[in-house]
Amino acid sequence: DSPMKNINEIKDKVMSVGLIGSGTAQSATTLYRLMFGQPIPEQNAQHLSNEDALAALIVKKIDVAIIVAGQPAKLFTDMNPELLQQIRFLRVDPNAPETARAKQTYYPATIHVSSYPNWLKEDVPTWTVKAFLVTYDYNLRDTVGNLKRFADSLCTNFDNLQEHGHPKWKQVKLELPSLGKGWQYYQPVERRLKACFAHRAAMQTSKGPATAQGGTPAPRADGRPCSDQERLLLLCK
The missing domain is CATH 3.40.190.10 (Periplasmic binding protein-like II)
Known part of the structure; x- marks a missing residue:
């Protein structure tokens, strides 16, 4: 009413x-x-x-x-x-x-x-x-290895997710669209996913259409007061 x-x-x-x-x-x-x-x-x-x-x-x-x-x-x-x-x-x-x-x-x-x-x-x-999986631009061995495995797993299981996962997966494209200003793809993951795309294209198994995206946010200046968004996300008190 x-x-x-x-x-x-x-x-x-x-x-x-x-x-x-x-x-x-x-x-x-x-x-x-x-x-x-x-x-x-x-x-x-x-x-x-x-x-x-x-x-x-x-x-x-x-x-x-x-x-x-x-x-x-x-x-x-x-x-x-x-x-x-x-x-x-x-x-x-x-x-x-x-x-x-x-x-x-x-x-x-x-x-x-x-x-x-x-x-x-x-x-x-x-x-x-739009949802982004983000990381600092780390070159630590464990971080690189873990995120490479994530990219490989996403590639390997993508068709299964579209067929058996949440209906939203049917709207997802496995691609790397342009990112907004201040964002960039994490290079180890970008290289892995591009190799995945090439392999899937060769096998002619691409399906699709939301996006699987990941990136690195532009850094913020030190000493800035805590914003409402940062407080809500428990990033500062």
Whole structure:
């Protein structure tokens, strides 16, 4: 029964932004700051698990629950149908100025009826995130060896993941797309994956379409005050 229909209407609402230290909390706080040019007011932010956030939403203890998950999310597919009918997705409004600001970092996506056929009656425009596996540019023998083995395992098991893993794997391409400014691929992994791509191409077994990506973040200056994002990710206190 909430009057809210679009994501850009969540300003100053009481919301769960995810557990401290989680990727959901980082995405929620980053997206809010992009859209509204300010952090979420401390008194409005609750740090609940996904399950607890939906329970709080249904009994109206909060106005909004921010959840980051690959679709179809087990959280919703396993949910009691009667409870599911008491909540709804907020939509991305393509004409809202907040949407234009959010596009600086996030990507438009669609929540499909086919993901939740017993709940949704139409597709819902939303935001998506990209996931990066990151490391410092270490040349320590153990680090190089471990990450080489990871790259080899990903290559070897990729087809099995697409066939038997989470449905999101069916949207994954095994490739090395261009990275944003300040990021670079870890060279030992990059070389291993390129060799993998060449081998798969020769065997004509490539499948696909999200991306498996890894990179190294640009370093930050020493002595900088702790940011909201770093605090939420437990990187500083």
